[in-house]
Amino acid sequence: MKIGIVCYPTFGGSGVVATELGKALAAQGHMIHFITYSQPVRLDEFNANIVFHEVLVSEYALFQYEPYEVVLTSKMVDVAKHEGLDLLHVHYAIPHASAAFMAKQILKEEGIDLPVITTLHGTDITLVGKDPSFEPVISFSITHSDVVTAVSESLKADTYKHFRTKKDIKVIPNFVNLEKYKPSENGCARLNFASKEEKILIHISNFRKVKRVDDVVKIFQKVRTKVKSKLILVGDGPERYATEQLCRQLGVYDDVRFVGKLKNVEDILCAADLFLLPSEHESFGLAALESMAAGTPVVSSNTGGIPEVNIHGETGYLANVGDVDAMAEFSIRILTDENLLQQMSEESRKRAALFSMENILPMYLDVYNSLLKK
Numbered sequence: 001m002k003i004g005i006v007c008y009p010t011f012g013g014s015g016v017v018a019t020e021l022g023k024a025l026a027a028q029g030h031m032i033h034f035i036t037y038s039q040p041v042r043l044d045e046f047n048a049n050i051v052f053h054e055v056l057v058s059e060y061a062l063f064q065y066e067p068y069e070v071v072l073t074s075k076m077v078d079v080a081k082h083e084g085l086d087l088l089h090v091h092y093a094i095p096h097a098s099a100a101f102m103a104k105q106i107l108k109e110e111g112i113d114l115p116v117i118t119t120l121h122g123t124d125i126t127l128v129g130k131d132p133s134f135e136p137v138i139s140f141s142i143t144h145s146d147v148v149t150a151v152s153e154s155l156k157a158d159t160y161k162h163f164r165t166k167k168d169i170k171v172i173p174n175f176v177n178l179e180k181y182k183p184s185e186n187g188c189a190r191l192n193f194a195s196k197e198e199k200i201l202i203h204i205s206n207f208r209k210v211k212r213v214d215d216v217v218k219i220f221q222k223v224r225t226k227v228k229s230k231l232i233l234v235g236d237g238p239e240r241y242a243t244e245q246l247c248r249q250l251g252v253y254d255d256v257r258f259v260g261k262l263k264n265v266e267d268i269l270c271a272a273d274l275f276l277l278p279s280e281h282e283s284f285g286l287a288a289l290e291s292m293a294a295g296t297p298v299v300s301s302n303t304g305g306i307p308e309v310n311i312h313g314e315t316g317y318l319a320n321v322g323d324v325d326a327m328a329e330f331s332i333r334i335l336t337d338e339n340l341l342q343q344m345s346e347e348s349r350k351r352a353a354l355f356s357m358e359n360i361l362p363m364y365l366d367v368y369n370s371l372l373k374k
Contacts, residue, residue, distance in 0.1 A: 001368060002031045002084055004076065006100065007091040009040040011235070011261055012206060013286040014121035017151070017174050018091040019043050024177075024361050026050045033079055037068070041263055053079050069095040076103035080114050087115040087371060089364075093124040094134060097141035115371040118145040119172075122283030123210075125150075125159050126304070139163040147367055152305030155283040170367065173308070174286045175360035176352055180266045181293035188270035193257060194230040199335045201229060202272040202296070204265055204287045205279075207237030212301075214239070214246055215278040215324050219299075221250045222328035227335045231256045234268060269294035273341065274331055280321055282306050289355055292348035297341065299330045309355070315348040 003025060007018035019042040022032040026049035034040060037055045055075045057066040076099060079085060088103070090096035097118045107114050118141065125138075142148055143165045149172045150156040156169045194200050201220055205211040213233070220231040233243070233256060240258070247253040262268060265287075269275075275291035277300035282288075285306040288298045292309070298316035300306050312318045317330035334341050353359075 001025075001086045001372070002033070003368070004033045004035055004079055004083075004085045004088040005091070006035045006072070006076065006088065006096045007040065009036045009038045009043075011041055011263075013174065013284065014092045014119075014124075015040055016042055016286065017121070018089075018119075020175070020177060020357070021089075021361070021364065022050065023047065024357050025364075028361075031083075033083055033085065035072070035075055035079055044263060051083070069099050072096070073099045073102045073106070076100060077106050080107055080112065081110070085114060087117065087368060089117045089119065089368075091119045092121050093118060093138050093141060097145060098137050101141050101144050115146045115374075117147045117149065117367060117371070118142065120148065120150045120155055120159060120169075120283075122151070122155060122281075122304075125155060125162060126281055126283060135163060139165050143167050146371055149364075149367065151284040152308050154305040154308065158283070158304075172363045172367075173355055173360060174284045174289060175355050175357050176289055176293045177357050178293055178353060180264075181269070181290070181295075181352075183270065183295075189267075190271040193232060193271055195228075197228055199227055199229040199273045200232060200271055201274045201276055201331065202232045202234065202269065202291070203276045204234040204290075205237070207235050207239040207243065209239060210280045211237075211239070212278045212280055212321070213243045215322065215327070216276045217243060217246050217250060217252065217256070218324045219276055219278065219328045219331060220256070221252050222324070223331045223335065224252060224255065226332045229255070229335065232268065232272065233258050234260070234262055234265060236261050265290055266294060269296055272296045274299060274334055275316075276327070276331070277301065277306065277310075278319075278321070278324075278327055279303065279306070285309050289352055293352035295345040295349045297334055297344035297348050299327050299334070301327075309351070311347075311351060315344060315351045 005022045008015040019040040026032045035053045090100045100116045149170045203216045275296045275298045282304045298310045301321045302318035319326035
């Protein structure tokens with residue numbers, strides 16, 4: 001198959017999943033065409049079956065804002081025509097689904113019927129998408145996609161709650177490539193971050209308010225009174241500076257490492273004993289799944305799709321959003337009981353295996369093949 005994939009090229013979950021999906025499809029011999037404004041961060045190796053098409057937006061004095069959606073539509077049309085795409089798979093509703101609809105209509109005028117699959121990932125529905133100014137376009141785009149998928153049952157329910165659509169939505173969860181998270185024969189650079197006597201807690205996010213990184217720091221402050229430990233914060237974003245300030249105010253700054261954005265999070269997850277995810281909302285929780293694949297238990301909030309991934313009492317613990325005391329208590333329980341830590345580490349790997357590429361990729365291929373048979 002010749003498949004066009006439209007996504008954001010950033011470190012966010014939707015871009016990561018779209019890129020890893022494309023790479024897995026390419027490994028099976030399919031021709032994959034990525035269409036976006038810069039090379040996806042996870043698209044960091046040469047593959048003869050992968051082509052990147054850059055969407056270039058020219059600046060015109062007439063426009064206060066660059067018309068990305070229009071240029072994206074034109075690029076979709078161009079790639080579909082000249083590369084002979086069999087289908088187009090767009091990740092994240094805004095503005096990819098509406099641009100895909102316009103591209104589909106333009107191609108119809110030229111006698112080309114291009115099936116469009118839209119995958120909903122999270123904030124396109126639960127945060128940005130809830131803005132009333134977006135609702136009519138998103139509802140229309142979802143309804144007029146040939147197939148719509150969502151990454152969790154929670155996100156599927158949120159979509160029906162917030163948008164005027166009766167479109168059937170198929171749940172295909174996010175996935176991990178388990179091979180990347182196997183323990184290395186060379187071990188992990190754990191001693192770069194902590195001594196042998198210390199535990200390591202880790203958090204990975206885009207440092208936006210919805211991730212509640214301040215709660216991560218507050219949890220760590222409480223854990224640190226009972227357990228010798230270090231905290232690693234991976235990522236960057238608007239709350240980075242405030243987080244640094246909070247670390248200083250709470251007197252934990254010297255035990256916190258800000259390592260910035262990382263392409264290969266498996267290189268650092270292998271060093272962690274516990275993953276913290278106290279988010280306000282997560283439609284899936286890909287970072288939690290990645291940590292579990294590395295054998296790292298998770299203490300998280302119980303919101304959105306997280307309970308579909310992190311199982312309370314088995315792979316970690318769940319608590320209400322904002323309940324820092326409960327999350328700290330759960331963290332201390334895990335970190336002070338080596339048997340429990342080992343048990344949850346093993347259960348985390350088992351749970352992550354259910355979301356392996358080998359299990360999830362056939363679901364997408366079934367969708368593709370059913371569309372092409374129509």
